[in-house]
Amino acid sequence: MKTALLALASAAAIAVAAPAAAQDDVKLGVLLAFTGPLESLAPSIADGAELAAKEISDSGQFMNGATVTPVRGDSTCIDAGAATAAGERLVTSDGVAAIVGAMCSGATSAVLQNVGIPNGIVMISPSATSPALTNVEDNGLFFRTAPSDARQGEIIADMLSERDISEVALTYTNNDYGKGLADSIASAFEAKGGTITINAAHEDGKGDYSAEVAALAAAGGELLVVAGYLDQGGKGIIQASLDSGAFDTFLLPDGMVGDALVAAIGDDLDGSFGVLPGSDSDGAGVYAKLAEEAGFTPGVYSGEAYDAAALILLAMQAAQSTESADFKGKIMDIANAPGEKILPGELGKALELIANGQDVDYVGATAVELIGGGESAGSFREIEIKDGAIQTVKYR
């Protein structure tokens, strides 16, 4: 009797332990701002990350046939406490091996400090662009496929001086992203001899921006730089400026460029110009097609999320381990040259190459090139709005 029981128990133990050892299912956290001021951008970013996970999973080449299951978590955008709790849940309760996220810069640094570093979990943010994250102590665990705003600030200053504009008013959304971007625009523009007449914050999620616009109009300037969000305060500021005749030309940084803005404002936006992450590599087009087949429209930072998820999973393949400590060192190798260039949709091929011990240079949807502490070098697309449509001027 005793032996029989023992045999039964050990058989059960083996049955339970066996799948864990083979790791046939890897969980990937997708921690994005599904609620809060950026809730309208989050779905297409999540779809991007999940598309990559599905592609890897379906290829059958990943870690000896393992599958990838994405697990969503809500990082909100403004509530660091909620973001930390969601991250904690992903790691401790769902047991994710790595996290794509978080979305906003403030939430990202909170999750990194309170969850990522203590638990030793790799995080790749597709969209946190605050310059403060460049030098953050991260034990090599934090990466981002979005470029730092310091770079964007320089590009915006270049665009302004190329157009002989010397005086601008500047307003930013009152969070880590907006403040960081506004400061980098102001310092880069002032270094070139330009004047910022006013550098004022606006709050997102308010309906009424007449007070903000009144202050901006009083300061004056040739145009208004709106470092905000296109479906948030940024749009409200532009609408109120046009309505009251305060400004008629706007410079739109990455958070502001989108068809939704043009559709919402209409012809009045003609002549405004802007910049957003983007490259003329083939990746973007291929990704757009993949997304369409998968049934979603890629929005801002959707490609970055695809790349973030792909980098994590390819690095796991290279390390043959889902332990963050093992594969965190491989991420830079995968992202950068040398090696065979990998575009979206070729993840299966990449897995095979890596399994055969060959180098890959992941290009992905956004021409990923990781520099410094593991952030995208960033190629930018300069756009201008003509006849109610966004047109590409050039790539920088």
Add this chain to the structure above:
Amino acid sequence: MEGLLNAIVLITNFAVVPGLAYGSQLALGALGVTLTFAVLRFSNFAHGETMSFGAMVAIFVTWGLQAYGVSIDPLPTALLALPAAIIVTVLFVLGTDRLIYRFYRDKRSDQVVFIIVSIGVMFVMAGLIRFIIGPNDQIFTDGARFLISARDFRDMTGLDEGLAIKTTQVITLATAAVCVLLLFWFLQKTRTGKSMRAYADNEDLATLSGIDAGRVVVIAWALSAALATIAGTLYGLDKSYKPFVFQELLLPIFAAAIVGGLGSPIGAIVGGYLIAFAEVFLTYAYKRFLGHILPDSWMPDGLAQLLATEYKFAVAFVILVITLLIRPTGLFNRRST
């Protein structure tokens, strides 16, 4: 002289006109809050979401009307959609009362319990709205955008400064005025209105003198839902509809209702305009305004701004705190609480 005219136009354009429109929207919202408080004796935190719900229904009806080619150009179609939206919202709110609030009313629960229940209702409604219409911006304004645009005004008058008046701002003001007049007529002159005021003053006495408490409660809910729908739709027309905004709007609305005195309709209106104008005038940068009226040598170097605009949110709070310290019952409330 022209300098003075320019200065007046400037401040009208950037402070007075937007302040009036914003104040009207706050006043309508605060009226609803104050009515629920007067009759049902609790602060309804779900009021912001009720506004959002009403606006959402109005949007759907507007889309329907637009699809059938119905239009009242130059006025926005949404005005036509309002009655239907009001009916749906009133039914929804009455359903909520039936299902949820009545249970606690029958138990004669504490005021605090009602407040917590309304917060629960708020979250459920917020979720429901996002399920139905989604979290995105919806634009449903049509018709003429401007009564007069800044450029036209400049061409017409030859002044340096422009004055823009949007159609939606005029509609907001006009609708708010009509609603307020109707409401006051109802409360002062009709039998039902009088019984509502009696019930608000003393619940037990009113019930003893034969006033049907259940009917008063239903009418109070219906009125506050109707006001919420109108306020939400006007707000959406003037700015744009986005579910998230209505949670943020709750603070200035409550500040307006409390400053005026919870339970006092006149107070809610005065409170609404007070909060709106305080936000606009305290954060306005007077540099250009002064530039028009002062000689060059007197011009200030800075922006001549009392408060940076990021403190706009704080203005409502500060007014709220000052009111609670100096006159806790609000400006227009006779009853001490």
